[in-house]
Amino acid sequence: MNAIEFILAGMLAAATPFLLAALGELVAERAGVLNLGIEGLMAFGAVLAFIIVYQGGGHLLGFVAAGLGSAVLSLLFAFVTLGFRANQVAAGLAIGILGQGLSALFGKTYESLTVRGLPKLALPGLSELPVVGGLFVQDIVVWISLAATLALWAIFAYTKLGLIVRAVGENPKAAHAIGYSVISVRVLAIAFGGAMAGFAGAYASVVYTPLWADGMIAGRGWIAIALVVFGTWLTGRIFLGACLFGAVSLMGLAAQATGLDVPSQLLSSLPYLVTIIVLGIISADRRLLKLNGVASLGEPFER
Amino acid sequence: MSAWSPAFVPTLVRRERASLAATLLAPVIALVIAIALNLGLYILMGRDPVAVIYAMLFEPFLSWASFSEVLLKAGPLLLIAQGLAIGFRAKVFNIGAEGQFILGAIFASAIPVWFPQATGQWIWPAMLLLGAIGGALWASLTAFWRVRLNANEILVSLMLSLVAAQLLNYLLLGPWKDPNGFNFPQSVMFQYDAMVPTLIAGTRVNVSFLITLALSVAAWVFMQRSFIGYKLQVGGLAPRAAGYAGFKEGWAIWLSLLIGGFAAGLAGAAEVAGPLGQLQRSVASGYGYAAIIVAYLGGLHPIGIVISALVMAVIYIGGDNAMVSANLPIAAVRVFQGSLLLAYLIAVAFVRYRLEWRRAAHRSPS
Numbered sequence: 001m002n003a004i005e006f007i008l009a010g011m012l013a014a015a016t017p018f019l020l021a022a023l024g025e026l027v028a029e030r031a032g033v034l035n036l037g038i039e040g041l042m043a044f045g046a047v048l049a050f051i052i053v054y055q056g057g058g059h060l061l062g063f064v065a066a067g068l069g070s071a072v073l074s075l076l077f078a079f080v081t082l083g084f085r086a087n088q089v090a091a092g093l094a095i096g097i098l099g100q101g102l103s104a105l106f107g108k109t110y111e112s113l114t115v116r117g118l119p120k121l122a123l124p125g126l127s128e129l130p131v132v133g134g135l136f137v138q139d140i141v142v143w144i145s146l147a148a149t150l151a152l153w154a155i156f157a158y159t160k161l162g163l164i165v166r167a168v169g170e171n172p173k174a175a176h177a178i179g180y181s182v183i184s185v186r187v188l189a190i191a192f193g194g195a196m197a198g199f200a201g202a203y204a205s206v207v208y209t210p211l212w213a214d215g216m217i218a219g220r221g222w223i224a225i226a227l228v229v230f231g232t233w234l235t236g237r238i239f240l241g242a243c244l245f246g247a248v249s250l251m252g253l254a255a256q257a258t259g260l261d262v263p264s265q266l267l268s269s270l271p272y273l274v275t276i277i278v279l280g281i282i283s284a285d286r287r288l289l290k291l292n293g294v295a296s297l298g299e300p301f302e303r
Numbered sequence: 304m305s306a307w308s309p310a311f312v313p314t315l316v317r318r319e320r321a322s323l324a325a326t327l328l329a330p331v332i333a334l335v336i337a338i339a340l341n342l343g344l345y346i347l348m349g350r351d352p353v354a355v356i357y358a359m360l361f362e363p364f365l366s367w368a369s370f371s372e373v374l375l376k377a378g379p380l381l382l383i384a385q386g387l388a389i390g391f392r393a394k395v396f397n398i399g400a401e402g403q404f405i406l407g408a409i410f411a412s413a414i415p416v417w418f419p420q421a422t423g424q425w426i427w428p429a430m431l432l433l434g435a436i437g438g439a440l441w442a443s444l445t446a447f448w449r450v451r452l453n454a455n456e457i458l459v460s461l462m463l464s465l466v467a468a469q470l471l472n473y474l475l476l477g478p479w480k481d482p483n484g485f486n487f488p489q490s491v492m493f494q495y496d497a498m499v500p501t502l503i504a505g506t507r508v509n510v511s512f513l514i515t516l517a518l519s520v521a522a523w524v525f526m527q528r529s530f531i532g533y534k535l536q537v538g539g540l541a542p543r544a545a546g547y548a549g550f551k552e553g554w555a556i557w558l559s560l561l562i563g564g565f566a567a568g569l570a571g572a573a574e575v576a577g578p579l580g581q582l583q584r585s586v587a588s589g590y591g592y593a594a595i596i597v598a599y600l601g602g603l604h605p606i607g608i609v610i611s612a613l614v615m616a617v618i619y620i621g622g623d624n625a626m627v628s629a630n631l632p633i634a635a636v637r638v639f640q641g642s643l644l645l646a647y648l649i650a651v652a653f654v655r656y657r658l659e660w661r662r663a664a665h666r667s668p669s
Binding site for chain 1: 315317396398448451452453454455457458459461462463465466470472473476477595596599632634635636637639640641642644648649651652656
């Protein structure tokens with residue numbers, strides 16, 4: 001397998017934690033809430049899923065536990081920011097630190113243990129294509145994530161629910177005036193974002209690299225938040241961005257396999273460096289950010 | 304109106320002026336809530352709560368030896384938090400102090416690593432200065448990205464911290480690894496003149512603690528008494544008003560980040576030239592993140608930060624004690640830090656708001 005085939009085959013799986021977390025953050029941000037706690041919520045979901053799967057509970061139960069657990073933790077963020085109108089930046093950081101602390105605490109006795117991942121399912125026909133065939137051999141979660149991306153795109157593009165969420169993020173006072181509960185919509189959006197971060201963490205710890213190690217999320221939650229900016233709050237672009245990061249995180253492995261003499265630390269830094277560079281390129285176009293940006297993002301709502 | 308019935312709902316009502324009592328009480332209440340919550344967690348984990356309380360909250364004060372360790376821990380937290388708070392008040396959210404701290408440690412280490420034989424009283428002051436410059440340079444990347452490229456400083460500074468950790472690993476496993484260090488990822492031990500002189504005999508508290516206190520006074524003068532500090536605060540509170548008054552946003556961002564990076568870099572230099580005595584991986588131990596909590600808990604006020612840095616240092620040293628005597632995982636310190644900040648954010652709401660029980664049917668329209 002050459003480097004391109006290797007990257008194509010692994011890209012979607014590597015992209016999935018970024019994608020799931022970023023889709024959740026997208027919904028929260030569309031509703032006007034900036035949740036910076038994603039890294040901690042992912043770590044919390046990752047450890048819950050790992051413990052369940054390690055104890056023999058199976059992957060489905062592991063994902064359910066991760067989603068529920070991280071959603072509950074994110075409700076704490078909702079309680080502080082919506083109930084007490086706390087600064088969303090500070091509250092997000094607090095949830096992030098708390099989530100990472102809890103994951104290290106719960107995961108202490110599971111450090112460096114491994115579980116079995118999930119089998120890959122091949123799409124008949126397509127998976128036998130040369131070069132790109134690997135794209136069509138993925139585990140079930142990848143397929144579900146792709147479906148979720150499509151569903152979310154459709155919800156925002158075509159449904160009243162999507163419209164309500166956007167209205168609440170764009171102009172909460174107006175949304176309140178026409179009878180929608182801004183707080184309820186935001187609580188649900190935050191919980192959805194939390195659950196998705198939990199799934200993302202679960203995917204990282206029980207499917208992608210099925211092992212537990214403190215710090216294994218390694219900044220992916222932060223990259224997911226950056227992805228929402230890269231994608232200028234649009235589902236399709238977030239998906240493309242996630243694929244880019246999936247590919248970038250595999251480039252390190254591909255480079256090492258080909259015997260390229262580059263320090264491994266530089267390769268590990270690649271996703272962070274790419275984030276910084278892409279963030280600069282996208283943000284420099286202020287018009288683009290304004291076009292799809294969320295007007296009330298990060299601001300507390302007062303009646 | 305305090306009687307509860309389903310017809311009444313709790314409502315936050317904005318106060319006409321911020322409550323001074325609530326300002327002073329908020330961190331204390333937050334601390335009590337956090338302690339209670341975490342004790343509950345330890346009991347659930349099957350630990351002896353009395354032993355944990357004793358180890359965490361009392362032991363650090365019981366001997367001069369352990370209290371001096373509290374002062375030693377408080378130093379970097381205090382220094383970094385003072386720098387960050389200036390930016391936070393200007394609404395510049397530099398959360399990359401960890402990376403700036405690491406770069407400070409790296410820059411300072413360059414002298415003893417490259418000139419291990421050098422002697423003279425100039426070495427440690429030069430290291431501290433070089434470290435501060437290193438931190439400021441690392442922060443200037445974030446400032447450039449924010450001002451020139453409009454990129455979010457939270458994400459850029461955080462990403463740069465992750466890069467800095469990799470850079471540290473690279474140096475310690477590669478060019479800066481001690482050839483006689485049994486392959487441990489650490490630099491050579493620093494020579495005598497590369498170490499900050501001890502301040503209190505018999506402890507590890509060194510002269511950098513005095514520098515930190517002096518810079519805290521400087522931070523107070525800067526924020527509370529200088530025109531530039533005033534402009535920064537106005538810019539944070541009312542960006543539009545500041546814009547009309549001719550205060551430039553880009554300038555505030557540069558200043559905030561450079562001050563934050565300078566302070567964090569200095570702290571990193573003092574860490575390697577003080578308690579560590581060499582560049583090693585453990586220099587990246589999360590001071591930069593903990594200092595964010597210290598800054599908030601101190602109400603972003605230079606005096607409050609002195610107290611909150613001491614509290615946080617007690618939690619660190621107490622957490623170490625509890626790890627030994629009550630078998631508590633060290634991750635419990637991170638859980639405590641996170642819950643403390645959350646509790647503070649709730650408590651501080653009562654500075655600006657009063658809680659009123661209002662009739663559900665008569666919610667005031669905006």
